[in-house]
Amino acid sequence: MTSTSHALEIPLILTNIFTYLSCQSHLLSCTLVSRNFFSAAIPILWRRPRIYKPRFFSAFTSALQPSTNAHTLRSYRTYVHELDVAYLIRQRRSDQHALLVTCLPLLPNLASVDLRDCSILTDDALAILAEACPHLKTLWLNINTAITTQGAIDSIPRFAKLRTLHVDGAPWCTDEFIECIFGSCRLLRALNITGCRRVTGDSLRLVRSTQLRSLVLRQVGCMTREQVAEIMACRTLEEVELVVEGDWDLWALIEDPSPPPESDAISELSDSSLRVRTISAVSSRRTLRKLSLNLAKGARESSLVALLDRLGSSDALVDLNLHLWRPSETTATLDGIASHCHALRRLRLERWDGDCTGNEALRRILESCSKIEVLHLCESSFTDGGLEAVVEVCGGRLRELTIEDVLVTDAGVARVVRECTGLRALVVKYCQVTDAPLRELKACGSGMKRLSFECESVGEEAWRSVCEGCPQLEFLELWTIAEVPKEHLHLIAHLRHLETLICYGLGALPEAILLLLARWLPSLRDLIVQKSTRWDEWLGPWLNSGEVQRHQPTMLSIGLQYQEWVRREEGIHVEFEGNIAGGVGPYVREEVIRGMPLCTVLSMYSRS
Numbered sequence: 001m002t003s004t005s006h007a008l009e010i011p012l013i014l015t016n017i018f019t020y021l022s023c024q025s026h027l028l029s030c031t032l033v034s035r036n037f038f039s040a041a042i043p044i045l046w047r048r049p050r051i052y053k054p055r056f057f058s059a060f061t062s063a064l065q066p067s068t069n070a071h072t073l074r075s076y077r078t079y080v081h082e083l084d085v086a087y088l089i090r091q092r093r094s095d096q097h098a099l100l101v102t103c104l105p106l107l108p109n110l111a112s113v114d115l116r117d118c119s120i121l122t123d124d125a126l127a128i129l130a131e132a133c134p135h136l137k138t139l140w141l142n143i144n145t146a147i148t149t150q151g152a153i154d155s156i157p158r159f160a161k162l163r164t165l166h167v168d169g170a171p172w173c174t175d176e177f178i179e180c181i182f183g184s185c186r187l188l189r190a191l192n193i194t195g196c197r198r199v200t201g202d203s204l205r206l207v208r209s210t211q212l213r214s215l216v217l218r219q220v221g222c223m224t225r226e227q228v229a230e231i232m233a234c235r236t237l238e239e240v241e242l243v244v245e246g247d248w249d250l251w252a253l254i255e256d257p258s259p260p261p262e263s264d265a266i267s268e269l270s271d272s273s274l275r276v277r278t279i280s281a282v283s284s285r286r287t288l289r290k291l292s293l294n295l296a297k298g299a300r301e302s303s304l305v306a307l308l309d310r311l312g313s314s315d316a317l318v319d320l321n322l323h324l325w326r327p328s329e330t331t332a333t334l335d336g337i338a339s340h341c342h343a344l345r346r347l348r349l350e351r352w353d354g355d356c357t358g359n360e361a362l363r364r365i366l367e368s369c370s371k372i373e374v375l376h377l378c379e380s381s382f383t384d385g386g387l388e389a390v391v392e393v394c395g396g397r398l399r400e401l402t403i404e405d406v407l408v409t410d411a412g413v414a415r416v417v418r419e420c421t422g423l424r425a426l427v428v429k430y431c432q433v434t435d436a437p438l439r440e441l442k443a444c445g446s447g448m449k450r451l452s453f454e455c456e457s458v459g460e461e462a463w464r465s466v467c468e469g470c471p472q473l474e475f476l477e478l479w480t481i482a483e484v485p486k487e488h489l490h491l492i493a494h495l496r497h498l499e500t501l502i503c504y505g506l507g508a509l510p511e512a513i514l515l516l517l518a519r520w521l522p523s524l525r526d527l528i529v530q531k532s533t534r535w536d537e538w539l540g541p542w543l544n545s546g547e548v549q550r551h552q553p554t555m556l557s558i559g560l561q562y563q564e565w566v567r568r569e570e571g572i573h574v575e576f577e578g579n580i581a582g583g584v585g586p587y588v589r590e591e592v593i594r595g596m597p598l599c600t601v602l603s604m605y606s607r608s
Contacts, residue, residue, distance in 0.1 A: 126155040
């Protein structure tokens, strides 16, 4: 019986369940149940292999070679649809370049590839990818300094079916490249060119003739008002993120491309005349669903309100992100959101700096925009009164709340935790709060999946509330657990679904905490901790070296026998203040352990 017939014996609903198993270890367990389960789970397991170590890449490339046995499963290479080698290596290595060149032609069904920060990617490798995978739909590139502008122009336009392209921070991304992309990739729907300073409005004005739906233009080259208007004239745009330099840039978002009025007449234009000039352009903006604006000092509130009036009138705008750069003398911006953007589901307000009337304005927004489920308040002057409005108006429907650098207290945040029972994600950072709000989670945090909470210390009661009250947590970020008694650390074992754990302060805990976390958290993928100065000096270099014991299994045996944990280095540094051994304290690296097989951890602690 072939593997296909085995897979067909599995009910379709069970196969669909397999696709939702994000943890590799769960899929691996399914392959051990029966031959039918194995046949159904293997294609899902190989759909998106994760490769973070050079030795894994070598084993992966070997496994892609065509099989000579006619009675085995279909070749693994036919199952691979997404490839992620974004953080494979940071340095140039000729052997890894050869593996990449060998690997890419062996993936006939590859639809998405992530090559960000992959320094081994050269013009030749990009050309091979274009030749071997002409049906590629998603391509992620970032920096990739080994690529040249001409190499990108020769290769990337050959992806005729490309729909999503990320080239943020690429020094080789120029106006010539953008023009070539718009002319060749006619199916392109999403483009992100954040940080590409060599791209200007000269090429971006061609957006008008494309079918783009998502466009991110942060930190690009110069654009005139007319060029911004040309961009916004694209009738298929649904998501736009850009920086607004001046007042007339706001009007360019809703006006038809036309020469600006004479400077002497600008001040004489009334609101009614502006409305007459722009009313003809409203119909072309009805598809805009997401708008993210970084407003510079030259943008006036009145112009922003007029923009919200035009874009919100169609009820298509559901996601609004406003980054303000100057203090607000009135609540005109907030009132404009409340008056015109009734269909909003996601709202992010950053750097709104006004008086206490902002709390009432926030209440009016939440009352008028009755569909808001995601709310982000960052670096703003809202207080507990604003949180009170959140609880009373939308406490039952709110799914995600972020509070960063806001003037709130323990009482306000605790009430949010206690009464917003539908919250699935909560972020509290840079606020003057203690661990008191965390203690409320024991009774009402059963549905929480993401929690990021920053305070000076987490006590025993708060730790117990998080571990026992939030059994569905998948992401947990705490500033420190140094005050948690050692005998209560095991309570984290209640978080059976936790995939990411971030904790910057471990206090006096020894290196063995890594081993304990590996045992307690069966679903853990990402472990980010700050390396303690008390730990052995060899720990950091050993983790970052990628070396393993000779008896370590290959990537494939880890993938099929052990929980797939691998480690990558983020390169983040934190300065340690103080003297160590009579000298100035060194920089302490945050070790990012994208997991390790349990036998790796065991061998690490058996060296002595």
